Each structure stands twice: as structure tokens, then as C-alpha cells.
Amino acid sequence: MREKLNQGLIDFLKASPTPFHATDSLAMRLEAAGYKHLDEREPWVAEPGGRYYVTRNDSSIVAVKLGRRPPVEGGMRLIGAHTDSPCLRVKPQPELQRQGFWQLGVEVYGGALLAPWFDRDLSLAGRVTFRHAGKVESQLIDFKNPIAIIPNLAIHLNREANQGWAINAQTELPPILAQVVGDEGADFRDLLADQLTLEHGLSADTVLDYELSFYDTQSAAVIGLNGDFIAGARLDNLLSCYAGLQALLAAEGDETCVLVCNDHEEVGSCSACGADGPMLEQVLRRLLPECDAFTRIIQKSLLVSADNAHGVHPNYADKHDGNHGPKLNAGPVIKVNSNQRYATSSETAGFFRHLCLENEVPVQSFVVRSDMACGSTIGPITASQLGVRTVDIGLPTFAMHSIRELAGSHDLAHLVKVLTAFYSCPDLP
Template structure:
């Protein structure tokens, strides 16, 4: 099972170079498993025992299974994750001509580690909006081939490089995509129109706009002398999206189960499709239009917010609290912060720890050093929006927010096992 899950994650990462593609990949898997798509613009007819999903902005998705018992009596078992990862996004007017090269201006999305982006074989993917025969349409594209790179400056010209130097995102990050030949200037929108034709057989009248991200073309892989690790891009947080999906597909219990994977977590989640927006609440209220039933259901529910955790790095062990250094391949990590950067309480942590023990899944804890700041997740945001009890957990990871991250090859199976048990558990606290 472990090898099958790891290979499935590798394939999912390859198919998901952008939040749009990650959401489309989840939707395809859900539909293949019998989940019915719902349209927010239409009336919904749902029934007990039904399985459904809905997307918003093409980059966020909520899937749910309805049990036979009323939501107000049984509550909901929710697993939350996010579809976005730090990256380089193409600017609206990106064309640059410098020293005979065609480059694209980029904006840093989220808290990216910038140095690893240099000297990589990069491609481009995302959503393009265009007009065709008088109609405005959108389509996902993925160049797939390595079309760009950001070369480092040679050590001979930057003798202080190994002592560390600040990277200027405006001047030093524009990827090179071609040499300019002839008199014609670069035209990125024309390039996108050509890609729409090559990839989808579409003839666009005008490319109106786009949301495109560069990504590393090197596939994820199981590595290590004994295959102990998974290395790949976007493990934060597509590993959790994939784990939640596999758990939802594996459950055959008569429970009310929800998987919510939202965009824009890396930039604060405040958007129409982010965790700090109305998406989840609006979906749940359509299922429970009566206010009292909605409030009763929320107070019988529990959310597991799954987002990767910082494993203790052997070269930087002093960056962790001495009693809270999660290890790779040692199970999911309960994340705690007294200042509510994580939403974990003793009640929700106790429930999750008991669930792990009952299902023979190892479990760990993380608290940041008292003299360091702490990141956050969708957990506190969703708890604050809905008033739902929440625990923040995640798979231990190295190099979070790098272009290539590292996780343990056993931890995906651990996470899927406990999330499957959660979806099937008979009692919530």
C-alpha cells in the first residue's frame, strides 16, 4: 500500500503544476469514483448517501459524502488542506528584452525560498482567459517542456556568493525563455495563443489575461539509499490534498464527510475561494439552510487541518525546541501554538492522539522555539470563520517552500490511514 500511495502522489504532483491543475486532478479522481459535480449557479438536489463536489475559481474544491443521519444530529468530519504553493507568477505585461534575450517578468507568490529556483529546468502552467467567436472562455495550459531557466551568476563574478547575498526579485528572477532572433519583438500573448492551439486545438481571437506559474520540470521521486524519502515540488501542501482524497475515497462508513482544498493559503487565504473567504460556509449553509440545524451541526463537527510540519533537520537541529523535533517517517505531527497560530486544543489533540493510537499510527508534536516566530495554516482561519473545533496536523517535511521539498516515504501512508479512520470513526468528542 505504501509504495502504491507514494507512486500515486508522484503522479498527482506531476499532473498538478498549478492550483488550477491540482483542483482539476482532484475533480477527475472524485468523478471517477462516483462523486457528482455541483454548480454553484444552479439549484442543488442532494440526498442521503450521495457523494458530491463543487469547485470555485477552478482552484478550490469541496467534496462531501452525506450519511443517512441528519447533519444536525451527527455533525461533519472535515479535512482541510490547500492547493497553492510558493512560486514565481508571470506579470500581466511580462515581456523583457535584455542583451538579446527574451525574459519574462515575474512576481514572487508566497514565502518562497528563492535561491533554489536558479539553474532549474522550468516550465509554465496555469489558466488563460481569451475571447473566441465573441465569447469569453478560460482554459488550463501546461507547456510541460522545459522552456525557461534562471542562470546563476558565475562564482568568478560574485565572489561573495557562498557567504550569502540578498536576491533582488525584480532584477535577478526574470527567467530566460529564448534568444531574440530577427527584428520581431517578443509577444507573450501570441505564445499563449499558440499553446492553446497546440494543447487544445483552440483558435483564440485575443488572449485577454492569464494566471501562470513557473515550475520545476524534474519529477518527484522516492530517493535515499533505502528509499526513505520522497523529494518533489509542491509537497506543501499537495501531499495533504492527496492524502485527504485517498482517505475520502477509501471510507465506506455511513458518515458525513467533507474534504476542502482551498487556494491562496500561502498569501493569507483572503479571497473568494480561500479559507478566509465564504466558500466553505456557503456550501455548508446550502446543505443546512435552517440556522438552528446549521449551528447544531457545526457544534457536533471537527476539522482536521492538514498542512506540512517542520521536521528537525540534522544540520540545523538548534532551530527546534529540544523536546519538539518531529522526525521523518515517524508519523503525522500535531502542531501546537498558544498564540493561536495553530487551532489545536487539548480536546482536539487528545482526540487525534487517541485516533492514532487506536489505529497503530505513530504520532508526534511540534511547538516552535519560544524565541522564533510561528507560521500558520487554514486551521485558525476556518475555526474563526465557522466556529468549528479544529486540530492542526501535518506530515513532517524538510525544505518547506523550496522548489523541491523532502518528506518521509512512510508518512503519506501514516497520514492516509489516520484520516481514513477519522472519516469512519463512530464518535467525535
């Protein structure tokens, strides 16, 4: 079971180089499991026991399994995660020709660790908007092959490299795509038009715009002398999206279950499809009873906000509170912050800990050092938007926000097991 889940995660990561592709991958898996797509621009007809999903901006998704037990009696079981990861996004007019090389200007998305982006085999993927036969259309593209690289400067020319230096995102990050001869021009939109033809058989009249990200082509893998780890890009937070999906598809019982995977968490969640936007509430209000009943349902519900946690690194153990150093392969982590950077309360933490104990899943706790700043998640944002009780949890990882992150190979099975139990739980506190 563990090996199957890990391979499934590796396949999901490969198919999901951008939030658009991650949402498409989730939607395809939901469709295969009998979930019906609902268009927000059309009337909806939902039935008890029905299974539905909604996407917005092609990059966020909400999946709902309506229980046969009225949600006004038992509430909802919600799991939240996010589809985006720190990366390098291509600028609107990106063409650079310097010293006979064709490069693309990029903008850093989110709080990326920049040094690991150097000397990697990069490809490009995302959404392209174009005019075709007089109409404006959009398609996802993925070059898949390594088409770019950001070479490091040789240490002979930067003797202080190993003493650390500030990376200039404007001048040092533009990837190299090709060499150009003489005054030969390079048109990025022509390249995208060719890719649309190659992938989709489309002949675009004009490429109008795009949202494209570079990504590392090296596949995720189970690594380590004893296969103890999973290394790969975008573990934060596609690992949680995948775990939530597996739990939803495996859930039994008559309860109403929701999986929400929002875009834009890494840049503050403030968008029409982000956790700080109206998407989740709007979807739920269209599927559930309104007015007084809706508020009662929310107050009987609970959200598990699943986002990766910081495992204690053996080389940097002093970056953790001595009593709160989560270990890889020791189970999911309950994240606590008294300043509400995490939305966990004693009640919600106690319930999640109870679920772990009942299902023989190891569980840990994380509190940031008191002299360090704390990150945040969609948990507090969704809690403030919906008024739903929330517990913030996640699997411990190393190298968070790097181009290649590391998690424990045993932990995914732990997380899927407890999230499945949560979805199937007949009683909430």
C-alpha cells in the first residue's frame, strides 16, 4: 500500500508542473471516480449522495461528496490544501538577446529558495490564451523536454561563492534557451504557437497572453539507502492535495465531505480562486441549504488544513524549539501558533490527535521557536472566511520552497489513513 501511494504521488507530481496542470490532474481523477463537473455559470441540480466538483481559473478546485445524512445534522468534513508552489514565471515581454544567447526574463513567484534553480534541466508549462478562428481560447501546454538552464558562474570568477552572496533575481535568473546567430530574432509567442500546434493540433492566429512557469524536469523519486525518503519538486503542497484526494476517494459513510485545493497560497491567497476569496463559500452555498441552516452546518463542521511542516534538519537542529522538532517518517504534525498563523485550537488539535490514536497513526507537534517568525497556511484564512473550526496539520519535510524538496516515504500512508478516517468519521466534536 505504501509503495503504491508513493508511486501514485510521483506520477501526480510529474503530471502537475503548474497549478493549472495540478487542477486538471485532480479533475481527471475525480471524473474517473464518478464525480460530475459543475459549471459555475450554469444552474446546478444537486442530489443527496451526489458527487461533484467545481474549478475556477483552471487552477483551483472544490470537490464535494454530498452525504445521505443531512449536513445540518452532522456538519461537513473539509480538507484544504493548495495547488501552487514557488517558481519562476515568464514575464509578458520576456525576450532577451545577450552575448549571442536567447534568454527569457522571469519573475519570482512566492518565497522561492533561488540557489537550487541554478544548473537544473528546466522545462516550461502553464496556460496560453490565444485567438483561433476569430475566438479567444485557452489551453494548457507543457514542453516536457528540458529546454532551458540557468548556469552558475564558475567559482574562478566568483571566489566568494561559498561564503554566500545575494542572488539578483533581475540579472542572474533569466534562463538560457538557445544560441542565436547574428541579428536573428527570437519571438517567444511564435514558440508558443508552435507548441500549441504540436500538443493540440491548433493553429493559433495570435498568441494573446500566457501564465507560464519553469520547472525542473527531474522526476520525483523514492531515495535513500533504505528508501526512506521521497525527493521531488512541489511536494509543498501537491503532496497534501494528493493525500486529500486519495482520502476522499476512499472515504465511506453517509457524511458530507469536501476537498478544496486553492491557488495563490504562496502569494497571500487574495484572489478570486484563492483561500482569501469567495470561491469555497460560494460553492457551498449553492450546494447546501441557505440562511440559518447554512450557519448551523458550518458550526457543526471541521476543516483539516493540510500543508507541509518543517522537519528537524540534522544539520540545523538549533532552528527548532527543543521540544518541538518533528521527524520525517514519524507521522503528521499538528501545527500550533498562539498568534493565529495557524488556526489550530486545543479542541481541534485534540480531535485530530484522537483520530490518529484511534487509527494507530503516529502524530507530532510543531511550534516555531519564540525568537523566529512563523509561516502560515490557508487554515486561518479559510477559518476567517467561513467561520469553520480548523486544525492545521502537515507532513514534515526538508528544503521547503526549494526546487527539490524531501519528505519521508512512510508518512504519505500515515496521512492518507488518518484523513480517510476523518472523512468517514460519523461524529465531530
